[in-house]
Amino acid sequence: MVRAKTPDAVIVATGSTPSRLEIPGADGRNVATCTDVLLGRRKCGKHVIVAGGGLIGCQVALWLAGQDREVTVVEELPDISTGGFEANESMLLEMLEREDVVFLNGMHIRQVATGAVIVTDDVYKTVSVRCDTLVLAMGLVPRRDLYDTLKMEIPEIYAVGDARRPGTIQEAIWDGFHVGHAACARVP
């Protein structure tokens, strides 16, 4: 469709997709992405592990715990950091505590098995954690296939928002504004 319109300029704002885990069992039916879960495309079992304790992982964990599920967040870093304002972060962490969400910080997911996920700490002490569904929330990767397909054909092409670099709604809006503003300035 883009080619048929022979545009002078294209702004690609195709967003991002959740990062995948490259470990044994990660392609199993008990593994779902955070977006699939939030959009209702995938259902979770009673015992849920959320891989990733950033803003998205914490929000998904809270949402699932509020639906009477037992939720554990596994995070590689020693501390949870949602990267938001301090007041928002402490409120989120308080709500997670109230919902009895368990945090396994400094732990790495190594394998997805039937009914469990195998995690290790930094010195490879291994623990098996009960898990009906593993929800992936370990960051986002730009969805840039459209940009890559068109970049050699279109004289003026931009990737904005998450397609340029996954971030926040505010950053995506700024990106769009800057590109739109610059393009307007060039119109004779």
Ligand SMILES: Cc1cc2nc3c(=O)[nH]c(=O)nc-3n(C[C@H](O)[C@H](O)[C@H](O)COP(=O)(O)OP(=O)(O)OC[C@H]3O[C@@H](n4cnc5c(N)ncnc54)[C@H](O)[C@@H]3O)c2cc1C
């Ligand atoms: C679970 C989750 C929670 C988040 N929570 C927050 C939060 O609390 N606060 C915050 O600031 N940010 C949050 N973010 C990040 C925020 O959603 C993104 O930074 C923002 O939506 C990026 O905007 P965008 O327009 O670049 O991409 P998107 O909002 O992802 O929009 C891209 C659109 O392009 C469409 N598309 C893709 N490919 C094509 C194609 N080939 N042709 C046509 N259309 C296409 C997609 O369907 C989609 O509708 C969250 C993200 C996720 C995944």
